[in-house]
Every structure is written in C-alpha cells, then in structure tokens.
Amino acid sequence: xxxxxxxxxxxxxxxxxxxxxxxxxxxxxxxxxxxxxxxxxxxxxxxxxxxxxxxxxxxxxxxxxxxxxxxxxxxxxxxxxxxxxxxxxxxxxxxxxxxxxxxxxxxxxxxxxxxxxxxxxxxxxxxxxxxxxxxxxxxxxxxxxxxxxxxxxxxxx
Numbered sequence: 001x002x003x004x005x006x007x008x009x010x011x012x013x014x015x016x017x018x019x020x021x022x023x024x025x026x027x028x029x030x031x032x033x034x035x036x037x038x039x040x041x042x043x044x045x046x047x048x049x050x051x052x053x054x055x056x057x058x059x060x061x062x063x064x065x066x067x068x069x070x071x072x073x074x075x076x077x078x079x080x081x082x083x084x085x086x087x088x089x090x091x092x093x094x095x096x097x098x099x100x101x102x103x104x105x106x107x108x109x110x111x112x113x114x115x116x117x118x119x120x121x122x123x124x125x126x127x128x129x130x131x132x133x134x135x136x137x138x139x140x141x142x143x144x145x146x147x148x149x150x151x152x153x154x155x156x157x
Contacts, residue, residue, distance in 0.1 A: 005035075005080045005081055005082055005084060006080070006081065006082070006083065006084040006085050006124050006127055007037070007078055007079070007080050007084065007127050007128060007131045008078070008079050008080075008084045008085045008088050008120065008121040008127040008130075008131070009076070009077070009078055009119070009120070009121045009126075009127060009130035009131050009133075009134060010029070010076070010077045010078075010079060010088065010092075010118060010119065010120055010121075011074050011075070011076050011077075011118065011119035011134075012025055012074055012075040012076075012077070012117070012118055013068075013069065013074055013115070013116070013117055013118060013119065014068060014069065014071045014072045014073075014074060014115075015110070015112075015115040015116075015117055016075070016109075016117045016118060017072055017073065017074065017075065018072060019109070021109060021117065022075055025105055025117070025118060026077070028091055028105060029077075029079055029088065029091065032081075032087060032091060033081060033147065033151035033152075034079040034080070034081040034084055034087065034088070035079060035080045035081055035143075035145050036077060036078070036079060037078045037079065037080045037140050037141050037142070038076075038077065038078035038131070038135045038139050038140045038141065039075065039076070039077045039078075040075070040076055040135075040139065041073045041074070041075050041076075042073060042074060042076055042134075043070070043073050043074075044069050044070060044073075044074055045070070046066065046070075048133070048134075049065075049066050049069055049070070050066075051133065052130070052133060053065060053066070061114075064114065065114055068114055068115065076134045076135075078131045078134075078135055078140060081151075082152055084127070085120075085121055085122075085123060085124050085126075085127050088120045088121070089120055089122070090104070091104060091105060092104060092105045092106055092117075092118050092120045093105060093106035093107045094106065095113060095116060096113050096116075097109075097110035097111055097112050097113065097116040097117070098111045098112075105117055105118055106118070
C-alpha cells in the first residue's frame, strides 16, 4: 500500500491521567484503525510548553494552562493513518468540550476548555511539526499493520 498517511500528535493531558482514562482513549483511536507510531509518558517543561502553545503564550490565561500541563506527566502519542488529522479531530470533538457531541472523547469526559482531556493536531502541517517537536526520529516507528487492508479497503460497487 502506498504511504499516503498523515501523522498527528495526541497529548493525553493531566486530567486524562488523573481520571484513569488513558486506556479508554487509546482504545478509541485504535478501534478507528489509526496506527500508533510513537508513545511515551513525559513531564512537560516550560520551554516545550511555550513552543507548543506559542499562539497563546502571551494571553493572560497561559500561566494557568502551563501550570495545568505541568501538574503531572502527560502521555504523548503519534498516530498515522489516511486522513488521520481529520479522523482524530472527529474522535476528540471541539476544544470547547461543553460543545462536543456525546460519543467524542471531550463530549463524554469533559466540560472544560483547559481540562479538555486531550490535545490533537489541528492540521496536517501542525501534525508534522508537533510530532517532530515531541519525538526524536528514533522514537517513531514504521511498520505494517496486518489489518490495513481491511481498515483502508476501497469501496467497490
């Protein structure tokens, strides 16, 4: 199969860790057919958070976001799949969790904007940059999944 897959970053935030939701969340991505290509638990530091949240680091609420993200380790994952970014965005739901539909991660587990369980790359370009920001090359794995022919089967009429 030709590699047309997108890469996307997922961060399971401190509230996901504290609420014992890690397995449930990973399971949702796996059941969709996305391939985990990198996964680790890490404590996020100021420099990394300021780079990752550069678009809000000058906002008055950023210190609260930074402190929340440093309150305990996070699980950081890279996923790959055809249309992975948009598929993941559907699975997680909108950033304002109170607007998220039931069945999405945020719709099922959050009512917050800050404590909204998970970060997901917003675009294909962001996915590339974010995966490189959080993972070294030797932490990203290339392998074939035996279910790929079923997950990505072309529709036949």
